[in-house]
Amino acid sequence: MLFELLGVPPQALFAQLLIGLVNGSFYAALSLGLAVIFGMLNIINFAHGALYMAGAFVAWMLLHHFGIPFWASLVLSPLIVAVFGMALERVLLSRLYHLDHIYGLLATFGLVLLIEGTFRQLYGVSGRGYPTPEVLKGGWNLGFMFLPNYRAFVLVAALAVCFGAWFFIERTRIGSYLRAGTENARLLQAFGVNVPRMMTLTFGLGVALAAFTGVLAAPIYQVHPLMGFNIIIIVFAVVVVGGMGSILGAIVTGLALGVAEGFTRVFYPEASATVIFVIMAVVLLIRPQGLFGRR
Amino acid sequence: MPPEAQASAAAAMPALEVTDLDAHYGESQVLHGMSFSIDNCEVVTLLGRNGAGKSTALMALMGMTPPQRRGSVKLRGHELIDLPSHRIARLGLGYVPEERGIYASLTTEENLLLPPVVREGGMSVEEIYRIFPNLRERAASQGTKLSGGEQQMLAIGRILRTGAHTLLLDEPTEGLAPVIVQQIGAVINQLKSRGYTILLVEQNFQFAATVADRHYVVEDGRVVDEIPNDQLEANQSKLRDYLAM
Numbered sequence: 319m320l321f322e323l324l325g326v327p328p329q330a331l332f333a334q335l336l337i338g339l340v341n342g343s344f345y346a347a348l349s350l351g352l353a354v355i356f357g358m359l360n361i362i363n364f365a366h367g368a369l370y371m372a373g374a375f376v377a378w379m380l381l382h383h384f385g386i387p388f389w390a391s392l393v394l395s396p397l398i399v400a401v402f403g404m405a406l407e408r409v410l411l412s413r414l415y416h417l418d419h420i421y422g423l424l425a426t427f428g429l430v431l432l433i434e435g436t437f438r439q440l441y442g443v444s445g446r447g448y449p450t451p452e453v454l455k456g457g458w459n460l461g462f463m464f465l466p467n468y469r470a471f472v473l474v475a476a477l478a479v480c481f482g483a484w485f486f487i488e489r490t491r492i493g494s495y496l497r498a499g500t501e502n503a504r505l506l507q508a509f510g511v512n513v514p515r516m517m518t519l520t521f522g523l524g525v526a527l528a529a530f531t532g533v534l535a536a537p538i539y540q541v542h543p544l545m546g547f548n549i550i551i552i553v554f555a556v557v558v559v560g561g562m563g564s565i566l567g568a569i570v571t572g573l574a575l576g577v578a579e580g581f582t583r584v585f586y587p588e589a590s591a592t593v594i595f596v597i598m599a600v601v602l603l604i605r606p607q608g609l610f611g612r613r
Numbered sequence: 614m615p616p617e618a619q620a621s622a623a624a625a626m627p628a629l630e631v632t633d634l635d636a637h638y639g640e641s642q643v644l645h646g647m648s649f650s651i652d653n654c655e656v657v658t659l660l661g662r663n664g665a666g667k668s669t670a671l672m673a674l675m676g677m678t679p680p681q682r683r684g685s686v687k688l689r690g691h692e693l694i695d696l697p698s699h700r701i702a703r704l705g706l707g708y709v710p711e712e713r714g715i716y717a718s719l720t721t722e723e724n725l726l727l728p729p730v731v732r733e734g735g736m737s738v739e740e741i742y743r744i745f746p747n748l749r750e751r752a753a754s755q756g757t758k759l760s761g762g763e764q765q766m767l768a769i770g771r772i773l774r775t776g777a778h779t780l781l782l783d784e785p786t787e788g789l790a791p792v793i794v795q796q797i798g799a800v801i802n803q804l805k806s807r808g809y810t811i812l813l814v815e816q817n818f819q820f821a822a823t824v825a826d827r828h829y830v831v832e833d834g835r836v837v838d839e840i841p842n843d844q845l846e847a848n849q850s851k852l853r854d855y856l857a858m
Contacts, residue, residue, distance in 0.1 A: 491726070494719055494723045494726070494727060495727070497716065497718040497719060498716045498718070498719060498727055500718070501716050501717065501718055502714060502716065504677050504678075504698075505677075505708075505710060505714045506727075507677070507697070507698045507699045507702075508675045508676070508677050508698045508699075508701075508702055508708050508710075509699075509702055509708070509727065509728035509729065509772075509775070510699050510702030510703045510728060510729050510731050510775065511699055511728075511729060512699045513699065514697075
């Protein structure tokens with residue numbers, strides 16, 4: 319039998335495949351937001367991970383202080399974080415659009431320190447648990463593996479949001495404004511489209527996506543001030559591998575690298591933390607614009 | 614004022630009145646006190662050499678930044694100089710950029726539907742397809758897969774939907790075959806008869822002569838001469854000097 323040949327029990331393999339897919343769907347949702355923000359605003363949003371963390375924390379605070387359950391938080395937290403993000407865009411980021419990328423990167427890196435520092439100050443560095451919603455506790459024994467309900471839900475929800483975003487951008491009228499703005503915003507504005515407002519809303523959309531992912535992650539990982547920092551580095555690698563040009567590319571690359579990471583954890587655990595960066599280095603050598611990048 | 618009086622007052626003032634327009638990219642100034650005006654339903658060209666500032670003038674009228682601009686631009690009496698370009702477009706100024714500005718990530722039809730309708734009186738998509746039948750056949754193609762001529766038709770077609778009454782066309786004949794140039798000329802004449810006001814940037818004055826009422830000659834970022842179209846023949850040699858042909 320194949321599994322005996324590989325020397326790996328199937329349960330372990332499929333469990334890691336599932337974890338890989340769940341992580342991959344998080345990478346996909348985050349790198350998609352990064353790509354959309356970079357395309358429209360010309361800002362490399364280093365604070366994307368911090369806003370993902372803020373999404374998880376806001377959900378925790380809503381539950382802890384106001385007794386607001388997971389399902390409401392799944393909508394409320396992204397809204398709250400998006401409003402905060404849009405205020406940031408108006409006050410700070412909108413002043414950087416005409417400058418080199420490095421300024422946006424540095425400014426958003428500063429934001430990371432501020433946001434994460436604030437949460438560390440308020441809540442310390444130890445993680446806080448977030449209970450799995452009651453209806454999604456337990457799981458299915460599929461014979462070859464145990465499928466926890468919540469993880470199955472997270473995978474479906476994250477992918478649904480990713481493909482929803484893809485459909486919105488690639489197939490709708492408002493999405494055509496976004497694509498046009500990414501290509502030539504100055505001309506789009508000369509046609510009568512309020513491009514500054516569009517940029518604010520685009521940032522809000524990307525940030526809401528990050529916060530939504532954060533809420534999904536809360537019951538799986540602990541809610542922790544540094545949870546965003548750990549993931550954003552990987553997400554940047556995903557963006558480099560996928561290339562900035564394509565929404566679908568971001569989704570596919572995110573999932574694929576999540577799975578690659580999961581499998582590496584089974585076969586050669588020592589490399590699981592670095593495999594994505596090894597892939598990134600190889601892609602940079604062979605195809606510098608990324609697998610799906612346009613140039 | 615009652616609406617008719619307002620309309621007649623609007624008709625009495627120039628469609629576009631440009632006074633002492635300066636424009637610069639950073640340190641380098643391109644327009645130096647450019648002044649000219651266009652009446653309603655007129656077709657007027659800016660003729661001049663490469664680098665004279667014709668395209669910059671259109672961008673400055675449109676409020677696109679860069680360039681930075683100073684001076685006065687009035688569209689039917691509305692001062693535009695301090696408005697952002699999306700507000701200017703919404704007052705009825707339509708822009709066809711040099712190089713056409715067709716979006717590669719949009720299909721032909723998406724390109725056509727991209728500029729929002731800014732006021733009543735624009736053409737329907739059906740009417741635009743009747744003027745440019747090629748575009749209907751290519752509706753689902755990627756915008757930049759069209760031929761140069763088709764792209765130019767798309768660039769003109771997409772601002773006819775918006776209800777803009779004053780059109781700025783930047784070298785619509787550049788790089789096109791003579792047959793297509795003729796077709797574009799016919800469309801401009803058709804638009805004129807429908808009551809559009811058109812400011813055309815051209816280097817090809819043979820073409821300009823077939824569509825325009827008047828010509829302004831641009832040199833070093835200012836208007837240096839004005840020639841009515843019926844005196845173009847008489848001014849041929851002067852014009853050749855201006856354009857250094």
